[in-house]
Structure formats: C-alpha cells, structure tokens
Amino acid sequence: MSSKKPEETTRPFTVREAGRKGGTVTAERHGLNHYRAIGKKGGQRVKELIERISWVREAHVERRLPDTIYIGLVERKPLALWQNKGKVRLIDADGVTLADGKLEKFAGLVILVGEDAPKHAPELLRLLHVEPALKGRVEAATWVGERRWDMKTKNGISVKLPEGDLGL
Numbered sequence: 001m002s003s004k005k006p007e008e009t010t011r012p013f014t015v016r017e018a019g020r021k022g023g024t025v026t027a028e029r030h031g032l033n034h035y036r037a038i039g040k041k042g043g044q045r046v047k048e049l050i051e052r053i054s055w056v057r058e059a060h061v062e063r064r065l066p067d068t069i070y071i072g073l074v075e076r077k078p079l080a081l082w083q084n085k086g087k088v089r090l091i092d093a094d095g096v097t098l099a100d101g102k103l104e105k106f107a108g109l110v111i112l113v114g115e116d117a118p119k120h121a122p123e124l125l126r127l128l129h130v131e132p133a134l135k136g137r138v139e140a141a142t143w144v145g146e147r148r149w150d151m152k153t154k155n156g157i158s159v160k161l162p163e164g165d166l167g168l
Contacts, residue, residue: 046071055098079125081111082118083140091118093125114143124149124161 043061050059050071060072076092081103090099090106095118110128112121120143128135137153144150148163 054096057092078106078109080109080118080121081106082121083111083113084115084117091121093122095119095121110138111140112143113140116146117141117143120149127161 043063047059047061050056050061050073055076056073057076058074060070062070062072064070076094076096076098078090078098079093080091082089082091082095082097087100088103088111089097090103090109091097091112110125112118112124124141128138137155138151139154141149141151149161151159151161153159
C-alpha cells in the first residue's frame with residue numbers, strides 16, 4: 001500500500017449567467033468568474049461577492065463532491081419605488097436599493113417620497129396591507145416633517161395620516 005496522497009485535481013469552472021425575475025446577473029459584471037478552486041476561503045469569498053449584488057439578501061455556497069458547486073440565494077423582494085432628489089429607485093422592506101433604472105415593470109408599486117421614507121415605509125405598507133381597498137387606490141406617499149405620511153390616491157385625493165402609531 002502506498003503512502004502517497006492522491007493528487008488533488010481542480011477543474012476550472014465558469015459562471016456564465018443566472019437569470020432571475022427582473023434581471024440577469026453576469027459573472028463578469030459581478031466578479032464571479034475568477035475562481036478555479038472552491039475551498040473554505042474561496043466559497044466564503046464567492047458568497048461575499050454574491051451578497052454584494054443588491055437584490056441578494058443572502059447566499060449559500062457549498063462544494064458538493066465530486067464536481068458540483070451549489071449556490072443558493074435568498075432574493076430581496078421589491079416593496080416600493082422611492083423618489084428622492086430627482087431620482088427614482090426600487091427598494092425592499094429594509095430600504096435597500098435594488099435598482100435605479102429600467103423600472104417600468106414595477107410601475108404598479110406605491111411611490112414613496114422623501115429622504116427618510118424607506119426607513120419608515122414598513123409601517124405604512126403594513127397599513128396598506130391590512131386595508132386592501134385603500135392599497136389599490138394609493139399612488140404615492142410622502143414622508144412629512146420626519147413624523148407622518150401624506151398619501152395621494154390615484155384619483156387625486158390627499159389623505160394626511162396622523163403622526164405616531166397607526167395602531168397596527
């Protein structure tokens with residue numbers, strides 16, 4: 001019996017692209033095509049690179065022997081469009097910007113206006129969720145004076161919500 005260890009062979013791999021609802025991730029754009037061997041450190045580095053992609057909340061990278069790399073993603077969910085300083089961005093419930101261009105397919109989402117609107121959006125959107133008749137009518141909501149929301153309906157009516165707890 002030989003005491004020699006078998007030589008480790010690594011085969012290069014390439015991530016070409018991964019499709020998702022709302023866009024495509026390419027290896028070149030996100031720096032994922034430079035890994036030839038995935039060990040513990042390489043897997044962690046790939047995970048970190050993937051998690052830099054705005055729409056990825058969490059990534060899992062596993063090496064499955066003999067020759068498979070498994071990458072699982074938890075995707076962020078678009079919540080609203082945020083308008084601030086002349087720009088419109090797609091955001092999630094944590095206020096993370098998911099996209100700032102090609103937003104046509106998200107036109108049905110409520111528009112939030114104001115610098116700190118994303119930080120206060122979850123409470124407003126919970127209100128709209130429990131009041132489905134109102135949710136379908138709201139076009140935009142503006143965070144006013146760091147204390148309350150003004151909502152504008154699709155037919156032009158303004159609704160000024162009280163400041164403080166909305167009782168949800």
